[in-house]
Structures are given as structure tokens and as C-alpha cells.
Amino acid sequence: MATVRIPPVLRPSTGGAREVDATGENVGAVLKALAAEHPSTEAQLFSDGGDLNRYVNVYLNDEDVRVLEGMDTPVGESDVVQILPAMAGGSR
Amino acid sequence: MTPSGAEYIRQIKSQIDEVDPAEVQDNLDNGVAIVDVRESEELSQGHLPGAKHVPRGYLESRIEGAAPDRSQRVVVYCASGQRSALAAKTLRDDLGYENVQSMTGGITLWKDRGYDVEVPRALTAEQRERYSRHMLMPEVGLEGQVKLLDAKVLLLGAGGLGAPAALYLAAAGVGTIGIVDDDDVDLSNLQRQVIHTTAGVGTPKVDSAQEAMNALNPDVNVVKHPVRLDASNIMEIIEGYDVVVDGADNFPTRYLLNDATVRLGIPVVSASILGFDGQLSVFKPFDGPCYRCLYPVPPPAELAPSCGANGVLGVLPGTMGLLQATEVIKLVVGTGEPLIGRLLLYEALGATFTELKVRRDPECPVCSRDPSEISDDEMGVFPDYEAFCAAAG
Numbered sequence: 001m002a003t004v005r006i007p008p009v010l011r012p013s014t015g016g017a018r019e020v021d022a023t024g025e026n027v028g029a030v031l032k033a034l035a036a037e038h039p040s041t042e043a044q045l046f047s048d049g050g051d052l053n054r055y056v057n058v059y060l061n062d063e064d065v066r067v068l069e070g071m072d073t074p075v076g077e078s079d080v081v082q083i084l085p086a087m088a089g090g091s092r
Numbered sequence: 093m094t095p096s097g098a099e100y101i102r103q104i105k106s107q108i109d110e111v112d113p114a115e116v117q118d119n120l121d122n123g124v125a126i127v128d129v130r131e132s133e134e135l136s137q138g139h140l141p142g143a144k145h146v147p148r149g150y151l152e153s154r155i156e157g158a159a160p161d162r163s164q165r166v167v168v169y170c171a172s173g174q175r176s177a178l179a180a181k182t183l184r185d186d187l188g189y190e191n192v193q194s195m196t197g198g199i200t201l202w203k204d205r206g207y208d209v210e211v212p213r214a215l216t217a218e219q220r221e222r223y224s225r226h227m228l229m230p231e232v233g234l235e236g237q238v239k240l241l242d243a244k245v246l247l248l249g250a251g252g253l254g255a256p257a258a259l260y261l262a263a264a265g266v267g268t269i270g271i272v273d274d275d276d277v278d279l280s281n282l283q284r285q286v287i288h289t290t291a292g293v294g295t296p297k298v299d300s301a302q303e304a305m306n307a308l309n310p311d312v313n314v315v316k317h318p319v320r321l322d323a324s325n326i327m328e329i330i331e332g333y334d335v336v337v338d339g340a341d342n343f344p345t346r347y348l349l350n351d352a353t354v355r356l357g358i359p360v361v362s363a364s365i366l367g368f369d370g371q372l373s374v375f376k377p378f379d380g381p382c383y384r385c386l387y388p389v390p391p392p393a394e395l396a397p398s399c400g401a402n403g404v405l406g407v408l409p410g411t412m413g414l415l416q417a418t419e420v421i422k423l424v425v426g427t428g429e430p431l432i433g434r435l436l437l438y439e440a441l442g443a444t445f446t447e448l449k450v451r452r453d454p455e456c457p458v459c460s461r462d463p464s465e466i467s468d469d470e471m472g473v474f475p476d477y478e479a480f481c482a483a484a485g
Contacts, residue, residue: 005446007369008366008367008368008369008402009366009391009395009396009397018439018441018442044395053391054388054389055387055388055389055390055391055392055395056391057386057387059448062446062447062448062449063448063449064448064449064450064451067451082437082446082448084435084437084448085391085395085396086343086364086386086387086390086391086396087364087365087366087369087371087396088340088341088342088343088346088364088390088396
């Protein structure tokens with residue numbers, strides 16, 4: 001069971017949880033499991049075609065999955081999947 | 093009979109080798125160790141280029157720092173050639189230096205001949221006192237403090253992130269601090285924007301910030317830019333600054349700033365905040381990734397709420413803004429490992445810091461190219477820019 005870290009903008013979709021557990025053999029499966037558990041995250045993570053939206057960065061532990069195997073990157077039991085959209089706030 | 097002082101020096105001069113300033117001038121770059129044996133306070137009027145300073149009173153204990161090799165040619169000088177003659181004798185006879193000369197006429201004759209001198213930067217007595225805690229640290233010291241005093245740092249925004257950064261950078265003695273902000277102080281700002289005051293509500297933020305910074309440190313030259321950055325003014329505003337501190341509150345400005353700083357080769361210390369969460373990284377063009385490498389496209393407006401809409405813990409921009417100020421000082425002084433190629437996440441509720449790797453994107457539309465090829469028209473643009481801006485209102 002991997003840990004998924006939820007960014008502030010997605011927390012309303014996870015009932016406020018900052019971390020959730022999700023099972024899957026790779027990053028794509030873990031994110032799909034998250035979307036199954038918390039359906040309103042799906043539209044924010046994935047495009048209509050089922051691909052991860054380009055404005056969402058996903059890290060396996062400290063590494064961007066774009067430089068690993070993308071959605072096919074294997075996920076181990078104690079791994080942390082970090083979802084990270086850009087934030088612009090500078091607190092005007 | 094005991095000789096007079098003048099007679100004694102004449103005797104010493106006859107026993108040592110002397111060299112004319114013209115020959116020293118010809119050999120400045122030839123591996124000769126030039127040693128200035130005057131007192132510290134005499135150096136403020138200038139010294140020979142590249143000279144090492146070893147006051148005559150410390151000659152025996154400190155010469156090895158200036159000339160570790162005893163077979164190396166050493167030229168010593170003082171104001172007029174007398175103290176250096178005595179120093180040359182000590183170096184040769186007592187310390188075993190094999191090739192020592194005293195420069196005839198000292199720096200007085202050197203200057204009379206019109207040769208170059210380097211004038212060291214000296215701090216005033218007040219500056220030495222003000223920055224004494226920096227000077228005590230070898231990682232900063234006089235050299236680092238002078239770099240701070242000479243530095244030009246631009247703050248993008250005098251808001252939540254810019255407020256603490258501005259105060260601490262002013263306190264640290266950053267010589268020129270520019271502020272870009274076209275906003276006025278609002279009562280709702282004061283929960284976090286600690287540079288502004290209740291009495292300043294309704295006044296321009298750049299004025300309010302300048303007043304606070306100069307009250308803290310009159311050394312700082314505050315340059316006010318009461319405008320909103322856009323493609324037409326950004327190059328003119330940011331050119332000449334050594335570092336930009338990005339505390340912008342919107343994506344178009346962040347992409348625009350990225351593109352302009354990549355073109356000009358200016359590092360950006362970037363932070364963003366929302367709620368209880370903060371992000372921080374240093375984008376140093378071509379040494380590491382740029383903002384577009386990390387975030388190729390911005391999120392749609394519904395996934396990019398502002399602090400104005402969603403709120404922010406007042407302390408959080410203080411934490412993140414001071415981490416930015418710390419990175420600025422490291423970049424200016426040239427010490428430590430700047431946060432290049434790394435993204436630091438701070439989550440205040442859990443009190444966790446997480447560090448992620450950020451790679452340069454070999455396909456980056458901006459920093460993978462020759463900066464001279466990036467045109468004004470391309471800056472801040474991405475494929476769905478128009479739609480995004482329309483959605484963001």
C-alpha cells in the first residue's frame with residue numbers, strides 16, 4: 001500500500017485528507033485507485049482521454065515520474081507518490 | 093657607538109637587495125609574491141594590484157600565508173621603502189627566504205610613477221558595527237558583506253512573500269533592493285505582510301515598504317517600480333539586477349518572469365504559498381532547470397486558487413519569504429549549496445519538509461534554446477495562454 005500525498009487544491013476532493021493510502025503496481029494504477037476512492041479527483045488528474053494532465057506533476061519519492069517510466073513506474077509498498085500541481089500564490 | 097635610526101636603516105639597505113618600481117610593474121603577473129608590510133589603516137589609500145597584506149609587526153607569524161614557498165621571489169614594500177628594507181632583511185636572514193627584494197621608494201614612488209593601485213572597499217565604523225555578526229562568520233566575512241552591499245536584488249511583489257524578504261535583505265545590507273508592486277496596502281494584508289503598518293493602509297506598497305526598509309537600514313537604496321510587470325516593461329525593469337525574488341500572485345507573471353530571466357541569465361528565487369503549504373526553488377538559468385522545466389503548463393483556473401480566494405496562514409509567507417531571503421544571500425555571497433534543481437515543499441500542518449528533484453527538460457521551450465533566439469513576442473506565452481488568461485479573468 002503506497003502513500004499518496006494530496007496537494008491543497010485536491011484536498012476538498014479527499015475530504016480534507018493530506019495523505020491517503022492507495023494500492024497499485026505502478027504509478028498509473030495507484031492514481032486510478034485514488035480516483036476510484038475519491039471520484040472528484042479524476043477530472044483534476046486525468047484528461048478525457050485518460051492521460052495524466054500536463055499541469056500535474058507526479059513524483060515517486062523524490063523523483064519526477066517523467067524521468068522514470070511515467071505512469072508505468074513500479075510502486076513499492078513503502079513508496080510515496082506525491083501529486084504536485086503548480087501553485088502561484090504569493091499572498092498579494 | 094650606537095648608530096642613529098636613520099643610519100641603521102641606511103646600513104640595512106646596503107645589505108639587502110632593492111628593486112625599482114618599474115621592474116615590479118613589469119613582473120606583476122610573473123608569479124612574484126608582492127607583500128605590503130604597512131599597517132592596516134594605511135591600505136585604505138590603495139595598494140599594489142594583487143599584493144598580500146602582512147603588517148610588519150606580524151611578518152614572522154603570517155608571511156607563510158602570503159608566500160609559502162621560500163624559494164619564490166618575494167617583493168616587499170611599504171610607504172617609502174624603509175620598513176620594507178627591514179622586513180626584507182628579516183625574511184632573508186631569519187626566515188630563510190632566498191629571493192627577497194624591497195621596493196625602492198615604496199608605494200609613494202609607485203603612485204608618483206602613475207602605476208595602478210587597487211583601493212580596497214572599506215566599511216565605515218557604523219557599517220562594521222551593524223554587520224559585525226556577519227563579519228564574524230568566515231562564510232560571509234568582510235568579503236561577503238561587501239558583495240551584499242554591492243548586490244542588486246529585485247523583489248517581485250511587496251506582499252506576503254516580499255514583505256519578510258524585503259525586511260531581512262535590507263537588514264542584511266543588500267545595497268540595492270528593487271520592488272515591483274502596483275498595489276496599495278489593504279487592512280487584510282496586515283495579517284501577514286509585516287513590512288506594512290496600520291497607518292500605511294491606503295498608501296502604495298512600494299512607499300510603505302521603502303519607509304520600513306530605510307528605517308531599518310538607511311544603507312539600502314530602495315528602487316520603486318509601482319507597475320504591473322508585462323511583456324512590454326519586464327526586460328527594462330529586471331535588467332541589471334543580480335537576483336530576482338519571485339513572490340508573484342499569478343501564473344502569467346511567473347511564466348513571463350521565467351522567460352525574461354532566462355534571456356538575461358538572472359537567477360530567480362521562487363516561492364509560492366497556499367493555505368498551509370509552500371513551495372521553494374532556485375531557478376538559475378542554464379545551471380539548473382527553469383520554471384517551465386518544472387511546470388510546462390499552468391493548471392486551469394479552477395485548480396489554481398489564489399490566497400485571496402482560499403486563504404493562507406499568516407505566518408506561512410513569513411517562513412517561505414525568509415527561506416527565499418536565505419537563498420538570495422547564499423547566491424550573492426557565493427556560499428553553501430543553493431536550492432538549484434531541487435524543490436522544497438513545506439507543509440505547516442504536519443510540520444514536514446519534503447525535497448523533490450527537478451530536472452532540466454531537454455525539450456524546454458525556453459531554456460533549451462540559445463537565449464538570444466527568444467523574442468519579445470514569445471515571452472510569457474504558452475499554447476493555451478489566451479484561454480487561460482480569459483479563464484483567470
